[in-house]
Amino acid sequence: MTGAALPTGTSPVDTDLLLKLDGVSMQYGRGETAVTALAGVDLQVRRGELVAVMGASGSGKSTLLTVAGGLTPPTAGEVIVEGHWLSQLSARELAVLRRRSLGFVFQDFNLIPSLTALENVSLPLELDGWSAKKAHRPALDALRIVELGDRAQHFPADLSGGQQQRVAIARAVVGGRSLILADEPTGALDSTTGELVLRMLRSRVDAGAGGILVTHDARHAAWADRIVFLRDGRIVDESRASAVSSLLGGLPL
C-alpha cells in the first residue's frame, strides 16, 4: 500500500523516468491455491531504454507486463508511469493514460476479430477522440512499417499468425506512445521478420520512447540495453550492455 503517498505528479518529476516498479508483488488467488507470480520486483525504464525480460515459462514475465501496463493492480508495491502513481488514478484517468502513453503487445495478440487490420490499429487513436479518417493515416503507416500495407483491409482470421502478431505490434506503436510493453512480440515470426520488428522497436526507443521486451530468444533480448532475468517472480540477474564494444576491430570502411 502507498498510504499517505504523494499524490499524482507532485513529486519532483524526473521526466526521463517512464516506468518505475517499486517493490511490486502479485499474488493470484488466495489461501491454499494462491500463486505468487511476482515477489518484490523493482524495475525502472527510462526514456531511450529498452529492457528485455527473460525467464522460464511461469516465471512471471507476462504478469510483470500486465502490472506495469496498469491492466491489473499489484497486490503490493507501486507502479509509476510517467510520474503517475497508478494506484492514485481513477479508472477513467487510468484508461486515458493507457491509451495515450502505453502500447501493449499481448502474447496472444488480442486483436478484435470483427475489425480489419487497419481498424484494429486505428482503434486506440479513435478511442482517444481521433476521427476514423484522421486515424487511418498513421495506422496505415504503422502497418507499412511491419510490411503489411497490403493487408490493411483483411480481418484477423484471414491473416497468418505472424501477420496477426505484426498487426498487434503496429497497434502498440501507433500514435507515438512513449512506453511499449511487448510480450513475446517475435514469437510467431521467422528470423528476418523478427529482426524487422526489433529494428522498429529499437528505433522507437532510440527516438525517445521506452520499452520492455519479453522474449525467450537470447538473440532478440540482445537488442536491449539491459536484460533482466526472472525466476519465480524475482529478478535474479541483470546484464547491461557496455557503451563501447571491446570485442571487435570494428567496421571495415
Add this chain to the structure above:
Amino acid sequence: MSVRQSLLAILNQGPCYGYQLRAEFDRRTGSTWPLNVGQIYNTLDRLERDGLVQKASADKDSADAESHNTFEITAAGRLEVAHWLDSPVVRTTATRDELAIKLAIAVTLPGVDIAHVIQVQRTATFRTLQELTRTKNATDNPESAEQLAWLLVVDSLIFAAEAEARWLDHCENRLARALAAGTATPLPLSTDVPKRGRPTKARA
C-alpha cells in the same frame, strides 16, 4: 587450419607477398583474427614445401626485395582451394571447449556453487551477445563486400554466443534435476591412484 587455406584462396586470385596477404586477410575478416607477418611467412613456407605455392618468377625489371617474396599458387594449390570450399569444417575434436571443461570439472568439486558459476557465465555471455548485436546493428545494410564479409563474421559470433546461452540454461536445468535426484554429489579423489610413470599396456 583455415588460415592456411584462406591465404591459399587469396593467392588463387593472383600472386601476393607477405604484407599484402596479411592486409587481404584482414580486410576480408574485419580484422577479427589479426595475423602477424611472421605467421604468414611460416605458412607460406609450409605451403611451398607442400607444393601448393611457389616463389613467383622474379620480375626482370624490379630487383627489389619484395618481388623475391612474392608467391603464386600452383595447380595443386588450386585443387586444394576447390577442395576446401567444397568440404565442411569439422569442429568437434580439434578445439577444446574451455567452458565445457570448466563446468565439467566444477560439477565434480566439493563446495562449488555451480549454479553461481553458471549464472556468472551467463551474464557474461549475454553481455557479449548485447555488444555484438549493437556492433552489428550499427551497420544496417552492408555497402561493400568487406562489410558483408565482416557482418558474416559478427553473425557467426552472435549465433555462437546464443548457443552458449542456451546450453547454459540447459546445464542449469540438468543440474537442478540432478540435485533433486541426489546424483550431483562431488567426486572425491579416487583412491585407485594410477601408477607413476608411463602407462603400462593393458593386459589382454
